Structures are given as structure tokens and as C-alpha cells.
Amino acid sequence: xxxxxxxxxxxxxxxxxxxxxxxxxxxxxxxxxxxxxxxxxxxxxxxxxxxxxxxxxxxxxxxxxxxxxxxxxxxxxxxxxxxxxxxxxxxxxxxxxxxxxxxxxxxxxxxxxxxxxxxxxxxxxxxxxxxxxxxxxxxxxxxxxxxxxxxxxxxxxxxxxxxxxxxxxxxxxxxxxxxx
Numbered sequence: 001x002x003x004x005x006x007x008x009x010x011x012x013x014x015x016x017x018x019x020x021x022x023x024x025x026x027x028x029x030x031x032x033x034x035x036x037x038x039x040x041x042x043x044x045x046x047x048x049x050x051x052x053x054x055x056x057x058x059x060x061x062x063x064x065x066x067x068x069x070x071x072x073x074x075x076x077x078x079x080x081x082x083x084x085x086x087x088x089x090x091x092x093x094x095x096x097x098x099x100x101x102x103x104x105x106x107x108x109x110x111x112x113x114x115x116x117x118x119x120x121x122x123x124x125x126x127x128x129x130x131x132x133x134x135x136x137x138x139x140x141x142x143x144x145x146x147x148x149x150x151x152x153x154x155x156x157x158x159x160x161x162x163x164x165x166x167x168x169x170x171x172x173x174x175x176x177x178x179x180x
Contacts, residue, residue, distance in 0.1 A: 003139040007034035011147055014154040016127045024151050031144065039141045043148060052094040062133050062142040066149060069129050072099035073122065076106035101129070116160060127153045 007030070012021030022030075028047075032040055046054050046063055051074075055067040075093045082089030105125040112118040127150055134146045 004034060004141070004144055005139045007031075008139045008143050008147070014147070014150045016124060016154060017157060018154065019158040020151055020154045022151070024148070024155055027148060027151055031148070035141070035144065039144070042141075043145060046145065047148065047152075052096075055096070060142060060145055062137065063145045063149075065133060066126075066130060066146075068097050069099050069102050070126065071096035072102035073106050073125070076103045077110060080106060080110040101125075116165065120157065120160070123153050123157050127157075 011027070014020045028044070031043055035043065042058060042060060042063075046058055046060075049057070051067050051071055055064060055071065058064055058067065071094050075089075075096060078092040079089045082092065102125075105121065109118040109121040112121060130146050130150045130153070134143060137143045137146070
């Protein structure tokens with residue numbers, strides 16, 4: 001569809017590691033107002049569907065490329081985790097392409113002993129991948145889709161809280177020790 005000059009120019013830029021200037025829920029409310037019906041429907045479907053299902057139906061090339069990267073990343077993580085557990089990874093994998101960048105990222109996250117740092121590696125890789133895709137677009141539906149995905153990543157990253165994490169860890173540790 002056409003350009004979304006006004007809508008895109010009013011969106012706050014989501015910076016990795018910082019709290020986003022808009023919630024995903026509010027973004028979707030604005031998108032419903034500003035996007036053409038088919039574009040909003042594709043955006044909404046993209047975020048509601050399972051990645052493998054979305055890959056079959058989403059027509060937008062940028063969204064499809066990100067889904068391919070995400071599925072390749074998840075598949076490699078499934079292989080690494082299954083290998084460690086001596087289990088069959090195939091039942092956890094989805095059909096998709098092989099992406100060497102995703103494979104390297106999965107290995108780096110898998111090798112990280114700190115779960116929060118591992119999660120941050122995965123989130124950062126997704127954020128950077130989306131940023132690279134966005135370079136080729138301006139004021140079109142691709143930018144809106146890529147923004148929405150980066151917004152979800154920055155929202156998830158902003159939920160990392162050392163104080164809450166430590167409290168949760170200590171609570172679970174105390175529960176485990178009580179059971180002994």
C-alpha cells in the first residue's frame with residue numbers, strides 16, 4: 001500500500017536496552033487508525049500467529065525474512081539443547097532455512113552460563129537483524145512491521161530487572177531448600 005509518512009514519523013525510536021516510548025498495545029491501537037485495512041490485518045496476523053504459520057501466510061518480504069531468521073535461530077537452539085540432553089531435536093524443530101548468523105547467535109547464547117545474558121544475546125541479535133532490514137525502507141508498511149517487531153523486543157528487554165530477578169531467585173531457592 002501507500003506510504004505512512006505521518007504515522008512512521010510520529011513513532012518513537014525503540015532503542016535496545018531502554019524502555020520504549022510507547023507500549024506495543026498502544027502502538028497497535030494507533031496502527032488500527034493509521035494503516036489501510038489489509039496492512040493492519042497483515043500486521044495483526046503476524047503478531048498473533050505462530051511463526052511457522054505466519055511464514056506460510058505473510059506476504060511481506062521483510063517480515064518473512066525475519067521469520068526465517070527467527071525460526072533458524074530457534075531450530076539451532078533446539079538442536080543444541082537436545083544434544084546436551086541426548087534427546088531428539090526433530091520434534092521441536094520447524095521447517096525453515098539454515099541461517100549461519102542465526103546458528104552463530106544460538107551457539108553464543110547456548111554457551112552463555114548466565115540466563116539473562118543469554119536472553120539478551122538472543123534479543124540483541126533479533127533487534128540488530130531488524131535494524132539491518134529497515135535500512136532499505138522508509139515510510140512503508142515494511143517500516144511499520146519492522147518497528148513493531150523491534151518494539152516487542154525492546155519491551156521484553158525492558159522487563160529485565162536485577163532486583164526482581166534476585167528476589168525471584170532467592171524465593172525459589174528458599175522453596176527448594178524447604179523441600180529438602
